[in-house]
Amino acid sequence: MVALLEWWSGTECTLYTDPASYPFYGKEDAIVVLNHNFEIDFLCGWTFCERFGVLGSSKVLAKKELAYVPVIGWMWYFLEIVFCKRKWEEDQKTVVQSLQRLKDYPENFWFLLYCEGTRFTQKKHKISMEVAERKGLPKLKYHLLPRTKGFCVTVQHLRGKVCVSSVVTAVYDSTLNFRNNQTPTLLGILNGKKYHADLYVRRIPLDSIPENESECAIWLHKLYQEKDELQEKYSVTGRFPGPTLSPPRRPWALLNWLFWICLLLFPLCLLLLQLFHSGSAFTICTTVLLCFAASLGVRWMIGQTEINRGSSYGNKEGQLNNNAQVSKVTNKDSRTTKTSAACTAGIKNNHEQFSTKQEGNTQLDQDTGSCSC
Numbered sequence: 001m002v003a004l005l006e007w008w009s010g011t012e013c014t015l016y017t018d019p020a021s022y023p024f025y026g027k028e029d030a031i032v033v034l035n036h037n038f039e040i041d042f043l044c045g046w047t048f049c050e051r052f053g054v055l056g057s058s059k060v061l062a063k064k065e066l067a068y069v070p071v072i073g074w075m076w077y078f079l080e081i082v083f084c085k086r087k088w089e090e091d092q093k094t095v096v097q098s099l100q101r102l103k104d105y106p107e108n109f110w111f112l113l114y115c116e117g118t119r120f121t122q123k124k125h126k127i128s129m130e131v132a133e134r135k136g137l138p139k140l141k142y143h144l145l146p147r148t149k150g151f152c153v154t155v156q157h158l159r160g161k162v163c164v165s166s167v168v169t170a171v172y173d174s175t176l177n178f179r180n181n182q183t184p185t186l187l188g189i190l191n192g193k194k195y196h197a198d199l200y201v202r203r204i205p206l207d208s209i210p211e212n213e214s215e216c217a218i219w220l221h222k223l224y225q226e227k228d229e230l231q232e233k234y235s236v237t238g239r240f241p242g243p244t245l246s247p248p249r250r251p252w253a254l255l256n257w258l259f260w261i262c263l264l265l266f267p268l269c270l271l272l273l274q275l276f277h278s279g280s281a282f283t284i285c286t287t288v289l290l291c292f293a294a295s296l297g298v299r300w301m302i303g304q305t306e307i308n309r310g311s312s313y314g315n316k317e318g319q320l321n322n323n324a325q326v327s328k329v330t331n332k333d334s335r336t337t338k339t340s341a342a343c344t345a346g347i348k349n350n351h352e353q354f355s356t357k358q359e360g361n362t363q364l365d366q367d368t369g370s371c372s373c
């Protein structure tokens with residue numbers, strides 16, 4: 001996939017980053033936070049992993065559905081990718097277990113978190129900004145409201161411990177964009193279309209991120225507000241601030257690709273030729289059918305990357321009603337108050353009435369939909 005992006009389509013990837021941070025890339029364990037707007041953002045992520053020598057140890061908190069994608073999903077399963085159902089009550093245990101396993105990982109790894117949890121669409125953005133408004137958070141223009149649980153638990157569990165081999169030392173706040181408002185697709189890449197990606201990376205030492213969960217959540221919301229400002233600058237100027245330091249593409253992905261082509265495709269073509277020369281109508285029909293099924297399968301896999309075939313996560317008005325918790329987070333004069341109210345289905349418009357200064361004081365009546373504090 002990386003060879004397709006770099007060598008087949010010739011897509012260029014420019015990195016904007018602080019020169020002082022550059023020597024750390026690929027030499028330490030890190031959590032990567034990335035915006036989720038593009039169909040091939042994961043592919044650009046892999047390209048940077050390849051260039052910094054951590055492709056094999058690039059991890060991600062991925063939606064469970066991807067584990068079932070033939071070949072790629074199975075490969076991810078064996079690469080210890082962390083899967084989630086995007087329902088915190090069900091995910092908490094498995095995510096924590098997977099993070100604990102990552103601590104023993106013998107090589108430098110990058111753990112990618114798309115904190116928005118799903119790809120940006122206008123509808124998801126609108127709903128997510130309704131949530132932001134209800135929580136008293138500033139609206140974002142280019143991002144969905146980040147989901148904080150995954151980030152906070154990752155920061156907590158991958159934080160430095162003396163007895164383990166892997167210690168995450170930094171968060172890489174990364175923002176990806178494509179030049180000239182390009183909307184790249186995997187089909188475009190397969191058709192050899194060239195894109196130009198710009199990636200801005202800011203290295204934030206993990207020590208500077210609060211350990212406490214609610215403070216960490218506030219920190220993440222603030223980060224996304226800053227990311228939004230950065231996107232605004234990019235949309236005006238067409239570039240990110242600061243110097244560019246692009247690592248060059250390396251030949252390994254291409255060599256790997258050529259090796260597998262020679263090993264697999266050449267004998268496969270010979271086999272197909274033999275089958276067609278066999279003269280048996282049954283054999284030929286079966287072969288054609290198999291090829292057709294395989295191409296449908298590949299098309300289905302490509303479909304997994306397409307935003308308009310994306311999930312309905314964050315898309316449902318009803319999800320707002322069903323959310324057990326609505327929190328109002330305000331940060332004034334360095335004093336922080338977290339106001340939380342438990343709400344049931346059907347009382348979505350009344351959230352504001354059920355705020356209480358003390359978390360956990362809210363009683364919830366599932367049958368009547370009423371709250372008492």
Ligand SMILES: CC/C=C\C/C=C\C/C=C\C/C=C\C/C=C\C/C=C\CCC(=O)SCCNC(=O)CCNC(=O)[C@H](O)C(C)(C)COP(=O)(O)OP(=O)(O)OC[C@H]1O[C@@H](n2cnc3c(N)ncnc32)[C@H](O)[C@@H]1OP(=O)(O)O
Nearest residue numbers: 042045058062063086087088112117147148149150325327
């Ligand atoms: C030098 C170079 C540097 C960098 C190079 C860049 C990158 C390279 C790095 C690595 C590459 C590696 C791999 C790439 C390869 C492949 C990747 C491909 C695909 C995988 C991607 C995915 O699958 S993304 C989807 C799955 N992942 C995630 O969702 C992660 C983020 N989510 C979380 O962390 C979540 O917290 C969770 C999933 C763990 C749990 O979610 P849940 O929703 O159950 O809980 P939350 O509490 O977090 O959310 C509920 C709260 O959210 C509020 N909210 C906000 N918006 C909405 C909304 N629209 N509707 C309803 N509710 C919403 C809600 O109010 C809740 O608020 P509370 O206050 O009550 O908490």
Ligand SMILES: CCCCCCCCCCCCCCCCCC(=O)OC[C@@H](O)COP(=O)(O)O
Nearest residue numbers: 042072117118119298301302304305310311313
């Ligand atoms: C030479 C011939 C080459 C043939 C190449 C065939 C390529 C087939 C490639 C299939 C790649 C499948 C990888 C899927 C990765 C998708 C990652 C992704 O972006 O997931 C989306 C989630 O984050 C959020 O999902 P939504 O909630 O937005 O929904």
